[in-house]
Amino acid sequence: MKIAFLTPEYPHPEVKHAAGLGTSIKNLAEALVAQGVQVTVLVYGQSRDVVFEEKGIVFHLIADKKYRFGKWFFYRKYLQNYTNKVIQKEGIDLIEAPDWTGITAFMRFKVPLVIRFHGSDTYFCHLEQRHQKWKNRWFETIAVRRAQAYIAPTKYAGEVSAKLFGLSEQQVKTIHYGLDLTQFQNEKPEYFEKGLILYIGTIIRKKGVLELPSIFNLVRKQCPEARLVLVGSDSADIQSGSASTWELVEQQCNEEDRAYVTYLGKIPYNEVQEYMKKANVCVFPTYAETLGMVTIESMAMQKPVVNSSLGWAQELMEDGKSGFLVHPSHHEEYAHRIITLLKEEALCREMGVAANTFVTQRFDIQKIVKENIRFYKTIL
Structure with missing residues (x-):
């Protein structure tokens, strides 16, 4: 079996950008290779063309192109032609692409196309209840409806995406993202920095970061030595027009709290893991996610x-056992859960x-990769 992935990102030094979408593809691609599947990754929008x-x-980094007009159409056709040449040359059996931006709209491939619902603009606009540009909805709808099969990382994301794009829920297969658990070892979980609250992710409104100043203020009233560390790329805020969401977070912080809040920006992933190990509690008050x-x-x-x-979060843990689930806008309850964990070390270790x-049972890439292979075979 030979599988290709068309993607805008991938965690590799040669690639311009990587986030959760790229990480999930990397985990799956490497696991597929270990199972004897041949894998090709085509990363578009890059600074240069290179194959290695x-x-x-096999990686194909595909350079971005400039057009006097109609780039939304002509670059897609360029990607289609490039991809079809790779499909023919390498004997690809099936290609997978994300729903984001509807990149495969207007493309026709020589093999079946699988769309994985990593999170479309349509999906996120729906969750955030914000206006969507008509062309974004158009591109994504065309792309989705031309695919032969669909995968979603959570049942919730699949159900919502199916409804938005006019599919039946039965057409969407739920296959969780997988982790290479050998890369997430914490030999000494009993050692951590007491009071360290860690947020990891893009600094953007939809991730709930603007809820953190109020939540953190409530936490510090009972745990004055608590510290909040944020890790991730800053982004512009659509709602306010601010060029920096981090600046909005900073402005909303109580003056006394500000000395206990640190923003590290985007840092190398090995350093992110070190902060995970140091953390007393990790917080993700997001409003929009697929997993x-x-x-x-x-x-x-x-x-x-x-x-x-x-929705999606309820598939990631059992509330009160393997984590706490709280609505991001319920500041007092959210702060209460953090305070409980900061004060009860035994509960932290137990949880x-x-x-x-929970993760080992449901998100082990060694199990997840076999689910993907079985699904791919049903298409072929």
């Missing part, structure tokens, strides 16, 4: 997590062990 092989995966890779990564590292309680067990 690494870890048994949340960093949430299950933190759980795999035996960290107690206070997560959003919305961390349960979180690790």
Whole structure:
């Protein structure tokens, strides 16, 4: 079996950008290779064209192109032609692409296309209840409806996406993202920095970061030595027009709290893991997600997590056992859960062990990869 992935991102030094979407593809691609599947990854929108092989995966970095007009159409046709040449040359059996931006709209491939619902603009606009540009909806709808099969990382994301794009729920297969658990080892979970609250993710409104100043203020009233550390890329805020969401977070922080809040920006992933190990509690008060890779990564590292309680999150943990689920806008309850964990070390250890067990049972890439292979075979 030969599988290709068309993607805008991938965690590799040669690639311009990587986030949760790229990480999930990397985990799956490497696991597929270990199972004897041949994998090709085509990353578009890059600074240059280059082809290389690494870890048994053939990479095609495809340069971005400039057009006097109609780039939305002509670049897609360029990608289609490039991809079809690769399909023919390498004997690809099936190609997978994300729903985001409807990149495969207007493309026709020589093999079946699988769309994985990593999170479309349509999906996120629906969750955030904000206006969507008509062309974005148009591109994504065309792309989705031309695919032959669909995968979603959570049942919730699949059900919502199916409804938005006019599919039946039965057409969408739920296959969770997988983790290579050998990369998430915390040999000494009993050692952590007491009071350290960690947020990992893009600094953007939809991730609930603007709820953190109020929540943190309530936490410090009972745990004055608590510290909040945020890790991730800053982004512009659509609602306010601000060029920096981090600046909005900073402005909303109480003056006394500000000295206990640290923003590290985007840092190398090995450093992110070190902060996970240091954390007393990890928090993810997000409003819009399909699964949340960093949430299950933190759980795999035996960290107690206070997560959003919305749809998809209920598939990631058992409330009160392997984590806490709280609506991001319920500041007092959210703060109460954090305070409980900061004050009860035994509960932290107990919840961390349960979180690790939950992830091992449901998100182990060694199990997940076999689910993907079985599904691919039904298409072929």
